[in-house]
Amino acid sequence: MELTLDFHTDKVYDVIIIGAGPAGSSAAIYTARAGLSTLVLFRAEADGALGVTQKIENYPGIRGPISGYELLRLMREHAKAFGAEFVRGKVIATDLLGEIKKVYTIDGREFKSRAVIIASGAMERTNKYKGEEEFLGKGVSYCGVCDAAFFKDKPVAVVGEDDYALEETEFIARFASKIYLVVPSSRIKAPHEVIAEVQFNPKVEILLHHRVVEIVGSSLVEGLWVQDINTKEKKLLKVDGVFIFLGGNKPSVDFLMNQVEMTDGHCIVVNEEMSTSVPGVFAAGDVLCNNIKQAVIAAADGVKAALAVDKYLNKKTKITAQW
Ligand SMILES: Cc1cc2nc3c(=O)[nH]c(=O)nc-3n(C[C@H](O)[C@H](O)[C@H](O)COP(=O)(O)OP(=O)(O)OC[C@H]3O[C@@H](n4cnc5c(N)ncnc54)[C@H](O)[C@@H]3O)c2cc1C
Missing domain, CATH: 3.50.50.60 (FAD/NAD(P)-binding domain)
Structure with missing residues (x-):
């Protein structure tokens, strides 16, 4: 990897x-x-x-x-x-x-x-999240290698559910202080050994079966609203960056x-x-x-x-x- x-x-x-x-x-x-x-x-x-x-x-x-x-x-x-x-x-x-x-x-x-x-x-992907275009380049990114260093010692969210998202998460974890991995599906579609590597990374918290509601902030990203698909409970993740690696x-x-x-x-x-x-x-x-x-x-x-x-x-x- x-x-x-x-x-x-x-x-x-x-x-x-x-x-x-x-x-x-x-x-x-x-x-x-x-x-x-x-x-x-x-x-x-x-x-x-x-x-x-x-x-x-x-x-x-x-x-x-x-x-x-x-x-x-x-x-x-x-x-x-x-x-x-x-x-x-x-x-x-x-x-x-x-x-x-x-x-x-x-x-x-x-x-x-x-x-x-x-x-x-x-x-x-065909659809965009609310706030995604507004904050593109102001905290929203599609590239860990390009932008992860901007989030040194800061909390970020990664939205994705496959091997590509996990590989990017591992790279971003070299810089970010904390990563919320927001997974829209009920399972991560990646080989077990890759999932295990991310699961055991102390910086990563996996939010399985959560959907993105909105990316919020003022001039820069300040948070990501997500919703638990099972319980319908919504919560605000206080993050400085949102990396999106989803497919369509x-x-x-x-x-x-x-x-x-x-x-x-x-x-x-x-x-x-x-x-x-x-x-x-x-x-x-x-x-x-x-x-x-x-x-x-x-x-x-x-x-x-x-x-x-x-x-x-x-x-x-x-x-x-x-x-
Ligand atoms: C859930 C599911 C179940 C399926 N079940 C079956 C089945 O049982 N039997 C069957 O025959 N078919 C099945 N299919 C269909 C089959 O998987 C696809 O038809 C087949 O994989 C298409 O092959 P492909 O090489 O064209 O594209 P893909 O397999 O999608 O491969 C695309 C490749 O392009 C790369 N790529 C994409 N964008 C970029 C980029 N910008 N830069 C560099 N690389 C890039 C990706 O990394 C990947 O390596 C299934 C598909 C799905 C989604």
Whole structure:
């Protein structure tokens, strides 16, 4: 769970894959096996739709039941065995229009490649809390690495319920005096060992099954009203900061900054080879607004995108199967 901030970024990869779910990991197996230097960027270990799924028993070849995270680990190990590199880093911006594509992560790193596969899934939030926009940058944050140091020896709240939120909580705990971890669900969707690490951190108080009512303050955040979903009791947490790491069901495409053609503002348009409107940029999996959201379909999309990357980079006239 240690965050790496000094990753070597001068290299130009053949392909950067954004997302390490079934789409991204399957694409990485194929690109790495084809001898293409492959970097996979992802937000957190047990992240994305499959990462938070407790039980899978319909993935071909894996009788199960198996946790989504365990299945992901198998896929990632497979890709790593062929040489793919997996690096944790939330992508916040991209520069895709040139021949060399640039991908920027929230902690300030820049990665370069000749092709990009977008496989970032569809788990973005759609709704905002009362007070969230008003206090954005005035105590409300979406990035522990960027902002935790501003809350040295101060109490903060973290709102989230998965591995991504827990990893951020651990980082923020290096600075904050106290963390209220506000979990809207009745359980935290993360591997047991990660939950245990946070549970045993003396700075962290977990408020399970609590919903956020409002973020309050004057010029800066001064508190967070939460409500216990079972008892309906409301209470004010006196905090100087509120970090929000929640998911929803919108495609994760903000980092594309409208460089590729989309419908409805967030559904990427691809052809039958998973190619977007920008040469060298491909997309796969749930991020495509697929009607059928299934791991095996996302994986197959990823494979198609990988074969199309091979065609693009090696200037082939048609896609060739890998045997
Ligand atoms: C509760 C639940 C149960 C399910 N059960 C089943 C089932 O039984 N069988 C089945 O086949 N399917 C199931 N699914 C559906 C399946 O999980 C998805 O269709 C599949 O995971 C989609 O794969 P994906 O790779 O496109 O996206 P995801 O699995 O969502 O992966 C997205 C990846 O992108 C990364 N990412 C996102 N944003 C960024 C960013 N800005 N920067 C860097 N990385 C980013 C994430 O970290 C993650 O690695 C279930 C889904 C859910 C939610």
